[in-house]
Amino acid sequence: MSSRPLLMIPGPIEISPAVQAAFSVAPPGHLSAAVIEAFGRSIELMRELWQAAPSSQPFVVAGSGTLAMDMAVQNVVEPGERVVVVDTGYFSARMAEMLRRRGADVAVVAAPPGDAPALADVEAQMPCKALFSTHVDTSTGVRVDAHALAALARRHGALSVFDGVCAAAAERFEMAAWDVDVYLTASQKAIGLPPGLALCVASERALAARDALRTPPMLSVDFHAWRPVMQAYEARKPSYFATPATNLILALAVALAEHDIAERVEAHQRTGEAMRAAWRALGLSLLPVRPELCANTMSAVCYPAGLDSALIGRIKARGVIVAGGLYPGLQATYFRVGHMGYATTRSEMIERTVQAIEDALIDAGHACDRGAGVAALR
Numbered sequence: 001m002s003s004r005p006l007l008m009i010p011g012p013i014e015i016s017p018a019v020q021a022a023f024s025v026a027p028p029g030h031l032s033a034a035v036i037e038a039f040g041r042s043i044e045l046m047r048e049l050w051q052a053a054p055s056s057q058p059f060v061v062a063g064s065g066t067l068a069m070d071m072a073v074q075n076v077v078e079p080g081e082r083v084v085v086v087d088t089g090y091f092s093a094r095m096a097e098m099l100r101r102r103g104a105d106v107a108v109v110a111a112p113p114g115d116a117p118a119l120a121d122v123e124a125q126m127p128c129k130a131l132f133s134t135h136v137d138t139s140t141g142v143r144v145d146a147h148a149l150a151a152l153a154r155r156h157g158a159l160s161v162f163d164g165v166c167a168a169a170a171e172r173f174e175m176a177a178w179d180v181d182v183y184l185t186a187s188q189k190a191i192g193l194p195p196g197l198a199l200c201v202a203s204e205r206a207l208a209a210r211d212a213l214r215t216p217p218m219l220s221v222d223f224h225a226w227r228p229v230m231q232a233y234e235a236r237k238p239s240y241f242a243t244p245a246t247n248l249i250l251a252l253a254v255a256l257a258e259h260d261i262a263e264r265v266e267a268h269q270r271t272g273e274a275m276r277a278a279w280r281a282l283g284l285s286l287l288p289v290r291p292e293l294c295a296n297t298m299s300a301v302c303y304p305a306g307l308d309s310a311l312i313g314r315i316k317a318r319g320v321i322v323a324g325g326l327y328p329g330l331q332a333t334y335f336r337v338g339h340m341g342y343a344t345t346r347s348e349m350i351e352r353t354v355q356a357i358e359d360a361l362i363d364a365g366h367a368c369d370r371g372a373g374v375a376a377l378r
């Protein structure tokens with residue numbers, strides 16, 4: 001094994017050797033046969049992993065998760081429309097800001113950090129044009145009940161949009177069965193690629209919402225600009241609107257084909273549960289206030305009494321990179337460990353991570369039994 005530190009943050013993440021190999025080639029042209037095939041295949045595979053209807057439209061655009069969020073906002077909402085945002089942290093707040101900039105009338109339903117708003121509180125804000133939620137908010141490690149929120153939106157005739165950047169292809173999500181309208185992510189999270197692709201799937205209803213807008217979206221994120229390109233690639237034909245990230249497209253087709261959605265959800269659930277057992281054994285508490293709120297893709301772990309963010313440096317010195325806190329005002333009280341994608345299929349990566357954290361804790365003076373973390377993990 002190399003001595004390169006393990007990247008165990010909530011994205012970018014460790015990627016498989018096969019994905020890295022697919023990416024690491026001289027840049028192909030966007031009209032090359034290899035890119036056309038990989039693009040078309042990726043669109044088909046996205047519908048499978050999203051468990052989306054055949055009538056849904058996947059979009060693959062060069063950019064970040066933030067761009068995918070703007071794409072969703074700009075295509076389903078226009079100035080003056082009322083929307084509701086379920087606020088579970090930093091990324092929900094970003095979505096609310098994007099909606100305000102689009103000119104929407106935004107109602108935010110917030111919860112204390114580590115919690116999620118009660119469904120009744122969300123329902124009290126209905127009706128609205130669209131309900132926006134963060135499936136897993138990466139600042140708190142809180143996963144909302146996406147199925148219940150999607151059902152609530154539908155009952156009130158609202159569109160539902162989920163930021164799945166820290167959840168898609170890892171947490172249970174059935175876009176068609178739950179009748180969700182937009183589910184979006186980015187390449188560097190659980191999908192398992194380097195950063196650089198914004199990915200989203202829009203339902204027929206979301207596409208119709210775009211058709212009905214009087215104020216069109218910014219051209220670079222417009223469904224109308226991109227849909228013909230996606231349709232052409234799916235039909236294995238060349239097309240152009242703006243240059244795709246061709247190396248990433250080659251890698252995307254490989255990454256999406258590595259496991260089916262049932263295997264991915266199972267691997268993340270197993271890993272998430274094992275991580276939580278390890279945190280308990282080490283005497284650590286989590287930011288999410290109830291077990292059912294804990295994401296399987298990452299952990300937001302509180303520093304034990306007397307310790308602070310210097311712990312992150314001690315963990316890094318042991319060869320593992322974890323992330324600091326992100327929730328405004330609470331950054332100094334917890335750290336974040338990503339456990340998504342390739343690492344969930346490599347038990348040695350997960351063990352190395354827990355071992356490094358345990359050693360760093362003991363070194364920093366935290367009282368816990370040596371070996372307890374890895375033993376609990378197993």
Ligand SMILES: *Cc1c(COP(=O)(O)O)cnc(C)c1O
Binds near residue numbers: 011063065163186
């Ligand atoms: C990482 C993340 C984003 C932002 O993605 P970028 O690629 O950094 O723009 C948005 N939402 C959630 C839930 C995330 O985890």
